[in-house]
Amino acid sequence: MPHFFDQEGHTILKATIDKILPKTESPSATEVGVYKIIDTMVGTVYKPS
């Protein structure tokens, strides 16, 4: 269950993190679930401001 980003937000988030850490002979950021950590951190740790 997403905590912060909606579907469109997730699409942008995944594209962004894969620019930073693309798939090479090791997996990409999206493949190891970095977007889930970002979504949970933004949604549950930080306040809206």
Next chain:
Amino acid sequence: MTVIKKNEVTYDAIVIGSGISGGYAAMELCTKGYKTLILERGRMVKRGEYPTANKDTWEFPNQNLLSQEEIEKHYSKQNGLSLWVYQDTKHWINKEDEYPYDEDKPFDWIRGYHVGGRSLMWGRHCYRWSDIDFGANAKEGIAIDWPIRYKDIEPWYDYVETFVGVSGQKEGLKQVPNGRFLPPFPLNCAEQHFSNQVATLPVAEKTVTICLFSVVSEIVYDKATGKAFGVKIIDAETREATKFFLRIVLNSRSEEFPNGLGNSNGELGHNLMDHHYGMGVSASVKGFEDAYYKGRKPLGFYIPRFTNIDEKTKRKEYFRGFGYQGTINRGQNHPEGVMGEELKQHIFKPDPYMLYMTCFGEILPYHENKTFLNFDKKDKNGMPIITFDAKLRENENGTTQGCGVKCGVEMLAAAGCEDIQSYNDLTSPGACIHEMGTARVGHNSKASVLNKWNQMHDVPNVFVTDGSFMTSLGTKPPSITYITLTARAVDYVHKQM
């Protein structure tokens, strides 16, 4: 160890609080054959029951962080430095909404109510005080003289270090007398694992009685004998009041009686101190790129105070000085401005070695820095609320502070470090979790609460052996000196019986 329900019983000795001093006192009393009661206001923590100690960061939610909402609700004062409260430590730290305190000036009071107290959380650096520390007040005409010198407690340092197990290297420095050391950890001076659960309480276990959720409300004074004859407690769960009767009290919570017991000269609660914690330096250390380390060392390195220790190092701008605690390690390698495949190549290699060191500055004992109880405001147990009124003053603000950073930067530059960064922030007292003073030892009853045996001038069967007995602060981490004077005080009591 017997855990009892509250009853009206007579004990030879009552120890208030089960922190590092209380645990040591109970062990010494039990070893000498006294029927001993520990009153602990918090919950039981048994040896090995540390829910997070063996976990890694990735085993906690949100990379070990608490939500901002949770911090604001429960820990806003104690997390003033954003340093102490995490998923893996929050169960050792009180919720401020449940255990409130007041500040006339900002004070970061970081503590937890449970068996073992902060002996479960301490930094484990153990260095002996020297006569440079004990003699400083008298030499500089600040506050009052310590009633003891190094030779008075040297055998007691030997005694407790042998029990605790302190590792280190004998450097022969006049500001840090050599200890009874176990072999040092490679490269660094460090100290082995010691907490009340692992060390003192198991020794006391056969004979000690521990009474949990017992908030001490009063040491009951008997006018006829001039002695304390019992302790009144309030049950933190039922709010019921009970009395315990005794022959000796080892009181680790003296600040609970700011206008009462032992305070005939008005000194109780005054001279509150803590290390100034707002200075530090970091840098990258070149070389050793093909080497790595493994395991988790308990500690890093320590640089003892080097200013104002003799005529050669005398500074005219300030009294006393500062020491440093630090670590050197390799972190994650993610250089700025790099993306894509190139970033991944960096990430798979370790970062250069980074050095971090924090300065511990000595705050002088000022009568004006104080703590007191507000009897007009009560907590959920009906106990008056404690209020702190302490701040850094001229010696810390004007001069010592900047010098701690400047010396750190100069040292790292001279050692060939690169990318040297420093910070110099005004932190609140309390933040270093080395709060001391408020019931100091002294030569006479005019200006001190305790005599040189940690015995209350006013009430001879009450002894105070936690950090409140400290007459000045020094620059060293204090725990080993607390337990050294605790063991000495118990021996003194024993010889009087």
